[in-house]
Amino acid sequence: MLSGGEARTEVGRGGARRRLTPEERLPQILEAALEEFAERGYGGASMAGAAARAGVAKGLIYYYFPGKAELFTAVVRSCIQPVFTEAEKLVAAHDGPYADLLQRLIRLAYQRVGEDSRDSVLFKLLLAEADRFPELGDFYRLEVLSRGLDLITSVVSAGAAAGEFRADAAEDGGLAAVLMAPVAMASVWRGMLGPERAPSLEAMCAAQTRLILSGLARPGPG
Amino acid sequence: MLSGGEARTEVGRGGARRRLTPEERLPQILEAALEEFAERGYGGASMAGAAARAGVAKGLIYYYFPGKAELFTAVVRSCIQPVFTEAEKLVAAHDGPYADLLQRLIRLAYQRVGEDSRDSVLFKLLLAEADRFPELGDFYRLEVLSRGLDLITSVVSAGAAAGEFRADAAEDGGLAAVLMAPVAMASVWRGMLGPERAPSLEAMCAAQTRLILSGLARPGPG
DNA sequence: TTGCTTATCGACCGAATGGTCAATAACTGG
DNA sequence: CCAGTTATTGACCATTCGGTCGATAAGCAA
Structure with a gap:
């Protein structure tokens, strides 16, 4: 009626x-x-x-x-992309020991995670929804994961070629993922537990730096 | 009407x-x-x-x-808990070089991630929903994160005390998180991208094993 | 002013969903 | 075989939500 x-x-x-x-x-x-x-x-x-x-x-x-899904993908795109351009610029501009570059990259990444908490939350959200939105999954694979892995791989390879790192590090297919994961996970932890309850970014950054530098160093002289 | x-x-x-x-x-x-x-x-x-x-x-x-939220927390509980008991049993039962134990733990973790894809999806879901359900966040912090970190810390400390690892590794507050992150992230990647598109578990397992063992080793003899 | 374009509003709809509840059939003990 | 307990059902409700659409006003050009 x-x-x-x-x-x-x-x-x-x-x-x-x-x-x-x-x-x-x-x-x-x-x-x-x-x-x-x-x-x-x-x-x-x-x-x-x-x-x-x-x-x-x-x-x-x-x-x-057009709808909710498109709004979501637009939000994600607008938020996550700028992170990488920064890192890539750093790599392109750098010269000197590769260990320094690696150290600087790690610090930059952790710093960035600590800056904007909404980015972490959105990153976490992206992870959660990627499999329900093929476009989002593709975006993550191409614009985040591959881009990060390539960046790391290029630095490690260059360092190995320069004799700074172990030679076999350059051919280690999983190494880049292992190096990238702690930062990504730190972001996730922050997004889910909040800055206070998540593992300390500073501690993780320091630990990862130490581990990587001694883990990649050539086993040569004592 | x-x-x-x-x-x-x-x-x-x-x-x-x-x-x-x-x-x-x-x-x-x-x-x-x-x-x-x-x-x-x-x-x-x-x-x-x-x-x-x-x-x-x-x-x-x-x-x-009582409702949807309780059903969800019950599902998560029933799914994620058994993973750790296995690892803890392994640690308790082990004797021999700590490097072997660490290697075995890493392999066990990656293996477990590769086994049941639903676990990965649920883990990813847990990450995504933890901040909207305080009970879930607490559960994760206590029953997953802390438990994993403690496990790793205990092994590393024991290895350092036995003179197998670098002495300073035992006091490295962020080390455990850095060691745990790759496996967790591997699970997340699998859950979001599927087994084919995610970074290879075998490659990551091998790379992490190499990195850790050489990164934790005492810098002593060449 | 007049009139065209278009950014903006908000009532409305249909579908789906979380949650409730009285009816009821499957077991249990006597 | 009967009575009491309880696991199970499915219709129903109120609400919320994504999405549509005609009305409308703001700006601009002539």
């Missing part, structure tokens, strides 16, 4: 309405969606919630994104 | 009904719920879905569990 067919009689009389260019509104929506996703997870996040955080009507989000 | 007060006229005439003791039914429900959660995530999983997988009416789940 009270579901009148088109009984929509009092529409569109909303309050102050500010019209923005898409270049201004999009970041607002992405930022709000990041908060919503980080706080409630993918399944728990609601379009209405993201809209409310952005101070915007729900319908507007559908004006910018 | 058509919501008759107690118009429920034809209830309870369902088909073949098998009555089981709770000790028989509970594992069925937990197993079915594991499948459902692993496949759809926490938010995406539905009580009806879990019930259907168990071949049971939805209401029965509420007979055994």
Whole structure:
């Protein structure tokens, strides 16, 4: 009865309405969606919630994104990509002992993990949802995992070629993953347990640096 | 209108009904719920879905569990705990060089990750949902993280005390986390990318073994 | 001002979901 | 075989949520 067919009689009389260019509104929506996703997870996040955080009507989000899934992938893309460009720049610019470079890379990575807690939360979320969104899984494989592994591999190989590291390190297929994992896991731990309860970043950074440098050194002179 | 007060006229005439003791039914429900959660995530999983997988009416789940959250924590508990008892038994029973023990522990961990893919998926899920369920976070911290770190720390310390490893390894607060992370991350990668696309477990196991053994060895004789 | 484009709103819908509850059939002990 | 206990059912409810859509106002050009 009270579901009148088109009984929509009092529409569109909303309050102050500010019209923005898409270049201004999009970041607002992405930022709000990041908060919503980080706080409630993918399944728990609601379009209405993201809209409310952005101070915007729900319908507007559908004006910018086809649906929830696309909004999520857009948020992830906009957040995780810049991390790697930084590291790659460091590698390209470096010269000197490779041990120093490796040490500096490790420190940079841990530092970055400690900086923005929302990044960690989103990273964790990415892990959790990747298998339900093929596009997300591909994105992670290509833009995060492979990129990180390649970066590490190139440094280790160069160090081995320069006689600084053990020669067999260059052909060790799993080494890069083993070197990358502690930072990734530190991020996950931070995202899930919070900065206080997760293992200390400083301690992990120091331990990994020591372990790697002595573990990769040539067994030669005492 | 058509919501008759107690118009429920034809209830309870369902088909073949098998009555089981709770000790028989509970594992069925937990197993079915594991499948459902692993496949759809926490938010995406539905009580009806879990019930259907168990071949049971939805209401029965509420007979055994107060709600969705409790069902989830029960599933996680039942799944992750047995992993550690195995490792702890290994440590308790071992004697001989600590390098061998460490090697064996690493192999056991990677092996276990490779065995049941649902465990990896659930582990990934646990990471993702821990911060929305305090009970889950505590469970992880106490029953998984601390337990693993303690195990590793005890072995490393014993090895250092026996003069097998570098003396300073025993006091390295972050070392255990760095040693534990690759296995955990390997599990996460498997859970999110699948066995084929994730970094090879064998390669990671071999690389980590090499890295650790040479990284922990006393710098002494060439 | 007029009129066109388009960013923005918010009521609405259908579907799905978590959770409840009275009815009931399967066992149990006597 | 009967009565009491309890495991099990499935219809039902309230709510939430993703997504649609017509109305509308803000800006811009003429």
